[in-house]
Amino acid sequence: MIAFDIGWGTTLAIKAIIVLAIVPLTALILGYVFLLKMMSHMQSRLGPMDPGGFHGWFQLIGDGVKFMQKEDIMTKEADRRVFALAPAVVVLSTFLVFVVIPAGPRLVVAPLDVGIFYALAVSSLSVIGVLMAGWASANKFALLGALRAAAQLIAYELPLVLAVVGVVIQAGTMNLQGIVGAQQNGEIFGWGGLGQPYILTQFIGFALFMIAAQAELTQPPFDMPVAESELVAGYMVEYTGFRFLFFFIGEFGTAFAFSALAATMFLGGWSVPWVHGSAADVLGPLVLFAKVMLVAFLMFWARFTYPRLREDQLQALAWKWLIPIALINILVTGVLKVAF
Amino acid sequence: MTTGTELPPPGQLPEVHVDPSMLRQLAESQVNVELDTGDMILNLGPQHPATHGTLRLVVRLDGERVIAADPVIGYMHRGYEKLTEFRTYPQITTLINRIDWLSSFANEVPFISGAEMLMGIEAPPRAQYIRTALTELSRIATFLLFLGEMGLQVGAITPAFYGFRDREYVLNLIEGVTGGRFHPNFNRIGGLKDDLPWGWYSECRSTMAKVLASCDEFENLVVGNPIFEQRTRSIGIIPAELGAAYGVSGSNIRASGVDWDLRRDGKPYLPYNELDWKVWTHPDGDSFARYWVRLQETRESARMVLQLLQQMPAGPVMAKVPRIIKVPEGEVWVNTENPLGEMGYYIVSKGATGPFRVKIRSASFSNVSILPWMLRGVYVPDIITILASLYFILGDIDR
Numbered sequence: 079m080i081a082f083d084i085g086w087g088t089t090l091a092i093k094a095i096i097v098l099a100i101v102p103l104t105a106l107i108l109g110y111v112f113l114l115k116m117m118s119h120m121q122s123r124l125g126p127m128d129p130g131g132f133h134g135w136f137q138l139i140g141d142g143v144k145f146m147q148k149e150d151i152m153t154k155e156a157d158r159r160v161f162a163l164a165p166a167v168v169v170l171s172t173f174l175v176f177v178v179i180p181a182g183p184r185l186v187v188a189p190l191d192v193g194i195f196y197a198l199a200v201s202s203l204s205v206i207g208v209l210m211a212g213w214a215s216a217n218k219f220a221l222l223g224a225l226r227a228a229a230q231l232i233a234y235e236l237p238l239v240l241a242v243v244g245v246v247i248q249a250g251t252m253n254l255q256g257i258v259g260a261q262q263n264g265e266i267f268g269w270g271g272l273g274q275p276y277i278l279t280q281f282i283g284f285a286l287f288m289i290a291a292q293a294e295l296t297q298p299p300f301d302m303p304v305a306e307s308e309l310v311a312g313y314m315v316e317y318t319g320f321r322f323l324f325f326f327i328g329e330f331g332t333a334f335a336f337s338a339l340a341a342t343m344f345l346g347g348w349s350v351p352w353v354h355g356s357a358a359d360v361l362g363p364l365v366l367f368a369k370v371m372l373v374a375f376l377m378f379w380a381r382f383t384y385p386r387l388r389e390d391q392l393q394a395l396a397w398k399w400l401i402p403i404a405l406i407n408i409l410v411t412g413v414l415k416v417a418f
Numbered sequence: 419m420t421t422g423t424e425l426p427p428p429g430q431l432p433e434v435h436v437d438p439s440m441l442r443q444l445a446e447s448q449v450n451v452e453l454d455t456g457d458m459i460l461n462l463g464p465q466h467p468a469t470h471g472t473l474r475l476v477v478r479l480d481g482e483r484v485i486a487a488d489p490v491i492g493y494m495h496r497g498y499e500k501l502t503e504f505r506t507y508p509q510i511t512t513l514i515n516r517i518d519w520l521s522s523f524a525n526e527v528p529f530i531s532g533a534e535m536l537m538g539i540e541a542p543p544r545a546q547y548i549r550t551a552l553t554e555l556s557r558i559a560t561f562l563l564f565l566g567e568m569g570l571q572v573g574a575i576t577p578a579f580y581g582f583r584d585r586e587y588v589l590n591l592i593e594g595v596t597g598g599r600f601h602p603n604f605n606r607i608g609g610l611k612d613d614l615p616w617g618w619y620s621e622c623r624s625t626m627a628k629v630l631a632s633c634d635e636f637e638n639l640v641v642g643n644p645i646f647e648q649r650t651r652s653i654g655i656i657p658a659e660l661g662a663a664y665g666v667s668g669s670n671i672r673a674s675g676v677d678w679d680l681r682r683d684g685k686p687y688l689p690y691n692e693l694d695w696k697v698w699t700h701p702d703g704d705s706f707a708r709y710w711v712r713l714q715e716t717r718e719s720a721r722m723v724l725q726l727l728q729q730m731p732a733g734p735v736m737a738k739v740p741r742i743i744k745v746p747e748g749e750v751w752v753n754t755e756n757p758l759g760e761m762g763y764y765i766v767s768k769g770a771t772g773p774f775r776v777k778i779r780s781a782s783f784s785n786v787s788i789l790p791w792m793l794r795g796v797y798v799p800d801i802i803t804i805l806a807s808l809y810f811i812l813g814d815i816d817r
Contacts, residue, residue, distance in 0.1 A: 121579035218460050222482070222798070298573050299645050307571045308802050310466065385645050386573030388799045389482060 093187045097176050101169070105330035109138050111371070112378040113330075120382055148319030155216035156316065164214060165317065165324030167207030172331040174200035179338045180255050182348050182362030193254040194242055197339055198235075201294065204328065205231040208303070211325075212313035223312025226389055227296060227303035233396040234293035234300075240404035241286035244411040245276050245343045254342050262349035273351060277344040282407045284344045286400055291336040292377060293392070295329065299384035300392055333374060341369035425658055428677035428697070432662045457485055462801070464493045470805075471812035473786070477793070477801065484801060487793035489786055494816040502776040507533050507607060507743050510773070515601040517780055518814040520563060521556035521757040523592065526605040529776075531687050532752040532765045533607050536745045543689070545609040545735040550688045551622075551726045552592060552604070554719040558629055559588040560757040561716040564809050565636045568709055571806035572649045572799075577640050584632040587625045594618055607743055609736035619727050626720045633717050641710060650706035654792050654804035657703060664791075665784035668759025670808060673711040674703035680755035687754055693725050705807035712809070744771055758782050758814055778817055782810035 114137060118125030130136025152161060178193045180186035190196050205228055212224020246252055249260040257276075264274025277284050293300035304312035314325050341347060347369070348362030387395065426432045463474040472493035478485040498517065502510050514529050515522040527549055534541065541549070566581015589599045594615055596602030604611050640646050656666060658674040671678065679697040681690040698714040700707035745767040753762030759781025768774040785808050792804055 117575070121576050122583055123579065218458060222460075298575075301573060302799070305573060305799065307573065307806075308799050382576055383639075384574055385569060385640075385643060385649060386799075387645055388649060388797060390797070391648055 097173055097187060101173055101176060101331040102327050104334035105327040106138050106142075108330045108334050108374055108378075109326070110135060112374060114138065116375070116378060117382045142323060145319050145323040150320065151316075151318045153216055153316055157214035157216070160210045160214035161316075162321070164207045164211035165321045165328070167210060168204045168328040169324050169331070171200050171203035171207065172328050172335060174203070175332070175335040175339070178254055179335065179342060180258060180348060180362075181366050182359040183255075185348075185359055185362060186255060189253060189255045191251075191253050194246065194252050194257070194339070194343065197254070197335075198239055198242065201332065201335065202231060202235050204332065207328075208313050211317070215313070215316040217316050219309045219311075220313050220315045223303045223305075223309045223315070226309075227313060229389070230293055230296065230300065230303060230392060233393055234290045234400075237286055237396060237400035237404050238290035238294060240401065240408060241283045241290060242343065243404075243408050244280045244283040247408070247411050247415050248276060248279065254339075254347070257343055258347040258349050261346040273346055273349060275344065275346040280344060280407075280411070282403065283411075284340065286404050286407070287340055287344070288373075288376065289400060290396075291340065292380060293396070295333050295336065295377075297333070297377065297381045299380070299386050301386050302389055302392065305386060333377060334370060337370045337373040337377060338366065340373045341366060345369045345373070425675045425677075425701075429683040431671075431678050432659050432676060460798075464490075470810065473805075473810070473812060473815070475789070475793075475801070475805075477798075479798065482798045484793050484796050484798070487790055487801070489789045491783075491786070491815050494812050496813075496817065498817045499776055499778055502773055504772065506771040507745060507773070510776075511603050511605055512601070514778070515603055516813060517778065517817055518560075518756065518758055518761070518782070518811045519600060520560040520811055521553075522598075522601050523556040523596070523604065524553045524754070524756045525761065526603070527553055527688065528752045528754040528756075528761055529763045529765070530605040530607055531754075532750045532763050533743075533745055535750050535752065536748050536765065536767055537607065537739075537743075538746075539608045539737050539739060541609045542734050542737055543731045544613075544733045545737075546689050547726055547730050548595070548610055548614060548735065549605065550690065551723050551730075552595060552602070553688065554723050554726070555588055555592055557719045557757040558716055558723075559585045559592070561712045561719075562588065562629070562632070564712055565633075565640070565709070565716065568806045568809075569640050569646070571802050572646060574640070574643075574646070577636065580632060580635065580639070584629060587628055591618070591622055591625055594621065606736065606739075608739035609734070613735050622723065622727060626724050629720045630717060633713060633720075636713060641706075641713065647706060649799070649803055650709060650807065651704060652702070653705045653796065653800050654807060655703045656788060656792065660791070661703070661788065664788040666759070666788055667781055667784060668755065668757070669711045669715060670708055670759065670785055672697065672699045673707035675699050675701045680753060680760060684753060684755065687752065690722075692729065693722050695722050695725075705803050708807040708809070742771065744769060745773070753779065756781060758809065758811060759785055780814045780817055782812075782814035783817075786810050786815055 114125045114134065126134030126137040128134055129140050152158060175197050177187045178190050178197050180189065208227045208231070209224050212220045212227070215221070245257060249257040251257060251260070261275055262273045296303045304314060309315070314322060317325060348358065348366040350358060350361050350365050458479045460477045460479050461474065462477055464472040474490040474493065476488045476490060478487070498513050501513055505513065510529065511526050514525045517525050562581050562585040566578040569577030592602060593599045595612070595618065596604040598604070656670065656674045658671070658676050661671045661674050662676065677697055677699050682697060695718055698711050698718065700711050747767055747769040749764070749766045751762060751764045753760050760779065761781055762779035764777040764779070765773050766775040793801055796804065
């Protein structure tokens with residue numbers, strides 16, 4: 079236990095600073111590891127090698143600095159206030175998700191009782207930002223992209239939530255800390271050595287969650303809103319410099335947040351077998367990070383491999399396949415929960 | 419899906435009896451950009467990532483569905499037909515290298531053979547074989563780029579890099595012989611500039627093995643991908659008759675089931691009949707068929723190059739030609755099967771050191787002329803699929 083007491087104001091400030099620092103940091107890490115390095119190696123090239131000395135680790139930071147130096151361009155017909163606000167709304171939703179993700183027994187900004195419900199709710203706030211961006215840009219490509227994004231995000235919100243319901247039924251709580259605890263104290267056929275990661279029972283839920291998260295992140299194979307060969311860059315087409323950087327941070331930060339949610343709900347989150355108490359506070363973040371990277375690897379693997387679906391095929395996939403499967407999954411989970 | 423029309427016997431183009439409903443649809447697809455309101459008019463290009471350069475498409479959209487599309491060409495017109503009138507024959511190959519810049523060597527061949535025909539010169543057999551090998555290599559290079567590019571256009575980033583990587587090996591081979599990667603300018607009237615360099619055979623053999631392996635890779639990664647199939651099957655169908663009526667040629671018309679290849683069926687221009695090869699067709703005529711046909715043709719070309727290396731005759735690479743080339747009076751029409759389709763030159767000579775008039779028939783110009791018909795009623799993402807699967811080069815459209 080930490081043996082000193084600080085006022086709630088100071089605590090809040092520290093928490094806010096940590097969240098503010100973590101979102102860009104995670105975006106940087108994912109961007110570097112997967113976008114720059116993993117993709118390059120998949121495509122038989124090296125990616126950036128020079129900046130920073132070791133395998134170009136400084137590249138994205140350099141890019142960020144470059145973005146900040148760029149002129150702030152706004153088109154003449156743009157709705158100036160909405161245009162300026164949109165990237166902030168997108169990033170805001172990413173920040174808000176991080177609030178409930180636990181990284182250790184006590185390392186969580188706010189252990190809300192509605193945890194997962196809250197996380198999924200605030201993550202879909204970004205669609206407002208996207209719509210604002212597309213509308214305010216006064217650009218046809220941006221408008222098409224934003225409308226596609228809205229249709230897609232709303233369609234995939236449903237399987238995303240339904241995929242999680244199985245976990246909530248099994249854990250009996252929506253609190254993410256509670257879900258981690260339930261997995262840590264669970265047993266596999268009476269053997270509690272490793273706890274019980276819910277991926278063993280909720281593998282269908284995991285698959286659905288990953289597919290829906292991919293669509294929520296507008297990553298291939300669901301990247302119609304930003305489809306570069308059709309819409310150039312979709313809703314981001316008129317954004318430059320610092321505002322574009324916001325979208326970038328939002329994209330990769332949200333990818334990290336969804337990976338963290340998946341790791342927390344299906345892979346046991348920060349919990350390490352046989353480690354409890356203060357030691358878990360130290361090891362927890364590292365374990366969570368490793369699990370997050372594993373999940374993010376799956377996400378980005380699909381992203382760099384698949385072509386994109388068409389808008390109607392995407393809707394068909396959500397409504398004809400994912401949602402019925404998710405409902406059946408909930409039904410089976412509920413029956414088994416009552417039976418055992 | 420089949421195109422539903424009677425296909426002609428191999429080696430012939432279908433007779434053109436266009437269904438009146440098609441003509442009506444065609445007339446309706448004329449866009450009047452000025453007068454219409456209500457629908458959204460989206461201007462794709464001339465700067466747009468999917469238009470391979472400077473093709474402009476004025477698309478009228480109802481939601482995401484295309485009501486009418488009008489391709490606007492000419493942003494890259496360089497006046498090559500006129501420029502040829504002020505150049506000597508050897509100088510002109512430099513220009514025509516730049517028509518279809520991906521397969522420059524294949525462009526040179528018909529023009530040079532036309533001039534040779536007028537002069538009554540025949541290139542020695544070894545030169546003919548090397549020409550064939552380099553033409554097929556440029557076909558492989560062009561198609562490898564297509565195989566990757568098509569993946570990129572439907573949203574998969576990775577195949578594009580594989581395409582560029584493998585094309586690089588082939589370009590190295592072309593560079594090894596000609597000294598130029600893009601614009602070899604290697605053909606001379608009466609033969610070639612140089613013989614093959616030492617060690618080129620073994621390098622070529624190993625590269626062809628790589629090409630065949632990468633074709634398998636594309637088959638697994640792209641053709642075998644369910645999303646790719648969903649995106650391309652029954653999208654952008656060209657009925658065989660209509661395609662022939664528009665002058666669509668090359669792999670595009672073969673993907674509609676028409677068994678017609680100028681290498682086999684045209685006036686003989688290179689020793690293709692001494693090789694053992696097959697013309698690939700696909701009955702569907704959709705974007706998937708076009709991808710599939712090009713994939714098979716890449717393989718077939720690699721096999722042809724290997725055969726050419728086997729059978730390469732010895733001897734000189736240059737016939738006896740006068741120092742100053744003057745082409746006797748006459749007219750000749752030469753058309754060849756280039757990677758993008760049928761390319762032809764109509765050369766009129768008045769006996770001077772340069773031609774009096776040259777008419778260039780380039781494949782892409784005819785291939786994109788079918789776009790207004792094809793793009794009616796498709797979705798915006800399908801525009802990109804169709805554009806990518808038609809595979810045109812802007813230099814080849816605008817000349």
